Amino acid sequence: GGGGGGLSYDFYERTCPLVEDIVRAGLKSVSLTDPTTPAAMLRLMFHDCQGCDASILIDTVTMPSEMDSTKNFGIRKRETITLLKSMVEAVCPRRVSCADILILAARDAVAMSGGPRIQVPLGRRDSISFPSSSLADSLLPARGLGVDGMLRIFGSKGMSIEESVAIMGSHTLGISHCFNIFTRLQAPQQGKADCIEPGLEMLLKLSCPLGSLTPNSSFVVNDPTSLTFDNQYYLNAMRGRGILRVDAELPLDPRTGPFVQTFGENQEDFFRVFSSAFVKLASSGVLTGDQGVIREICSVI
Ligand code: HEM
Numbered sequence: 001g002g003g004g005g006g007l008s009y010d011f012y013e014r015t016c017p018l019v020e021d022i023v024r025a026g027l028k029s030v031s032l033t034d035p036t037t038p039a040a041m042l043r044l045m046f047h048d049c050q051g052c053d054a055s056i057l058i059d060t061v062t063m064p065s066e067m068d069s070t071k072n073f074g075i076r077k078r079e080t081i082t083l084l085k086s087m088v089e090a091v092c093p094r095r096v097s098c099a100d101i102l103i104l105a106a107r108d109a110v111a112m113s114g115g116p117r118i119q120v121p122l123g124r125r126d127s128i129s130f131p132s133s134s135l136a137d138s139l140l141p142a143r144g145l146g147v148d149g150m151l152r153i154f155g156s157k158g159m160s161i162e163e164s165v166a167i168m169g170s171h172t173l174g175i176s177h178c179f180n181i182f183t184r185l186q187a188p189q190q191g192k193a194d195c196i197e198p199g200l201e202m203l204l205k206l207s208c209p210l211g212s213l214t215p216n217s218s219f220v221v222n223d224p225t226s227l228t229f230d231n232q233y234y235l236n237a238m239r240g241r242g243i244l245r246v247d248a249e250l251p252l253d254p255r256t257g258p259f260v261q262t263f264g265e266n267q268e269d270f271f272r273v274f275s276s277a278f279v280k281l282a283s284s285g286v287l288t289g290d291q292g293v294i295r296e297i298c299s300v301i
């Protein structure tokens with residue numbers, strides 16, 4: 001376990017040389033029918049990476065699973081990983097972990113949306129114990145988390161402030177459900193540095209009216225180019241149009257603001273720092289060697 005020791009860049013070179021091609025092709029075909037798949041993969045990877053052990057994929061019947069934590073509200077398309085795994089199983093049975101397939105799918109999601117091509121070390125093993133909803137509750141960020149808490153989370157994974165700002169650029173993809181933005185709408189000044197540009201506030205109030213009967217299905221996009229992995233997230237945030245509290249605070253906090261500006265001005269910089277942050281996130285606290293197992297069906301222990 002620990003800081004990613006035991007992972008390597010040629011882990012499947014002998015045992016499953018085609019794994020990266022299979023995952024890339026499979027994800028591409030799933031994304032053709034649902035172009036929001038890459039966003040779902042990237043968030044799924046973050047939420048599994050309190051260990052990156054595919055524990056988020058496990059379905060339990062008799063006890064609460066990770067998915068029962070409200071922090072995992074809106075997590076989509078877990079079944080895509082199970083599907084990709086079955087494609088890999090057909091060629092290399094019992095050799096590739098669900099955890100590695102999830103990381104490969106997330107990095108392919110970034111590349112296929114126009115983002116950087118990231119090399120990731122492999123060799124993760126899947127968890128063997130039942131998943132814990134209370135662990136997910138305590139480790140995953142609250143929807144109203146501010147910059148302070150965000151820096152603490154990523155600092156503990158060995159990221160610099162610059163890398164922490166870069167990994168937040170993940171919100172260049174995807175959506176936020178009204179369920180997750182109500183509190184901010186009702187108390188926009190709750191955070192010390194929070195502010196909403198009036199046009200955005202109006203849009204959010206129209207999209208997510210108080211008393212809405214569909215807060216779990218209505219949503220807004222995280223940035224104006226929500227299917228493209230680009231630096232619009234930063235430009236958007238600098239205009240006071242960040243959707244979540246952390247997105248809004250990022251340009252205003254003196255620790256993070258300068259990096260928001262650099263990434264907004266220079267997409268290459270963003271891509272470079274995002275890549276190293278991604279590898280740190282994907283390597284933190286992983287199981288390797290003879291720890292854990294290789295699950296045959298990702299949703300079943
Ligand atoms: C620590 C600070 C973070 C907070 C507070 C946060 C919070 C959220 C929330 C509340 C949503 C909306 C989910 C929904 O309503 O469906 C969301 C979406 C998303 N988040 Fe984060 N997030 C954080 C960091 C990250 C990181 C580090 C990544 C990736 C590495 C990430 C990737 C995403 C993606 C891709 C979406 C869109 C999901 C979709 O379209 O289904 N987030 N985030």
Ligand SMILES: [Ca+2]
Nearest residue numbers: 172225228230
């Ligand atoms: Ca975007």
